[in-house]
Structures are given as C-alpha cells and as structure tokens.
Amino acid sequence: MAEMARTRPVAVQVDTALRLVVPDGSGVPVQATLRYEPTDPYAVHVIFCADLADGDDPEPSVAWSFARDLLLTGLTEPAGMGDVRVWPWTGQDGQVVALALSSPDGHALFEVPTATLDDFLQRSYAEVPAGEEPSYVDLDAVVTELLRA
Template identity: 60%
Template sequence: MSVIRPTTVEVETSLRLVAPDATALPVRASLRYDPADPYAVHVLFHAESAGGEAVSWSFARELLVTGLDEPAGIGDVRVWPWATPRGDFVALALSSPDGNALFEVPRSVLVRFLRRTYVVVARGREAEHLDVDTAVNRLLAGR
C-alpha cells in the first residue's frame, strides 16, 4: 500500500507595499504551505523587472493566525490587523539587515489560505507531519 502525501497549498495574490509617505505599490506574491515543513508558511515576492529574482520569506504559520486578530511577532517578522477605509487587511512587516518593508495583505486572502492549509495539516497536528530524520539529513548535507 502506498502512502498518499498531502499536497502543497499555493495562492497567488497581490499585496501592497506601503511606502514611507503612506502611498502603496502593488506587489505580486505567492503564499505557500508545504506539509513537509508543517510549521512554516512561505511568502514569495515576485520581481517585476526583467531578470529580477524573487525573494522568499518563511515564518511560522501560527504567527499569521495570531496576527489576524492581534499584534504578533518580534524581530524580523511582525503581523497585526489593519483596518482601512478600503476594508480589512493584515499588516506584514519584514525587517532584515538590507532594510524594512511593510505590506498590506487582504485579510480575506489570508483566512482562505490558512483554511486550506488546515485541510492539509490540521492545527495542532504539525508534529505528525514532521520528518525529523529527513530534516537532519538535509542539514548535515548542507541543503
């Protein structure tokens, strides 16, 4: 009998990069959840310029869940609810040595994405999907 592996969840969306002067620029992005990495979500920011490379950020799925309703995170990734005249959003603040960025994400997009991830790996059941041996082997192999 073969084992059926859960599928990856991926959602293409448009975020808004909030500039220091409060103007916002659209940014194409993908939200990704891989059951092989059950505690994490990944956001891939697509480069619009020719030859530009996409930038990927990974952080805890639970951080997004908490950030839907209250401020969450410290350090490099912070998430909080953000109501605007245009509707309900979630603020996603990313910090690195290269700079900081603040994104506005439609709350409804995150809610649908997270619901789909819970179909693949239920909340609180992540440890059942974690393959520690494979993770250790990847670390030792330098991948």
C-alpha cells in the same frame, strides 16, 4: 464499512497582490505567492515576484519563511517580534493584515488582503491540522540535512 484512508496532504499556494506601503502612505502593488508545504508543516512562505514587463512570467526574487501560527494570530491581534510582525489593520482599501518585514538591508510594510490570508490559512489547516504538525515532520530527512552541513 472500511474507513477511507486520508490522502496525503498537498501544498497550498495562493497568488495575490499585496500593497507595499511607502513612506508617504501611498501604496505600490506587489505580486506575491503564499505557499504552504506539508513537508515543512510549521512554516509558511511568502514569495515576492520581480516586476517584469507584460507577458513575462514572474520570477521569484525574495522569499520569506516564518511560522504559520504567527499569521493565524496576526489575523486578530498583533503577533511576532523582530524580523516578522503581523497585525490586523485598516488600510486604504478597508480591513487588511499588516505584514512588517525587517532585515539588515531594510524594512518593508505590506498590506495583505484579510480574506485572501484567511482562505490560505484555512486551506493549510485543512491539509495539516493544528497540533498534528509533528506527524508530518520527516525526522530522517532533517537529520540527513543537518549532517550534510
């Protein structure tokens, strides 16, 4: 019997509500999208959506990109340094993952539902398994992009 060819991996996207932790310890819900693109196999993207009136489609307002393995490590132990840090944490609603983002414009601490993040990562690793990322990098496209600059 002939082997079935693996289908081309697809993007993984999860819309979720994060909790922005404010200085008094309370939280503000923030709509966000977790996105993984097999064409950028080492990275994940968190896209924070603007707060719009009911009935409007959310428009991306801020996007952060960082290493996929940083999120995976952050599920079970502190990971990252500098602009992006991730660690398991007990929040107001139980076990969550803390996501701390820093930029010259300020700092933000978010609580990410652990189950949502774990599901997202499992789906991304099902598309591009750990260690197989180099097979999905289009070096010609990278060189072309670098030469454009």
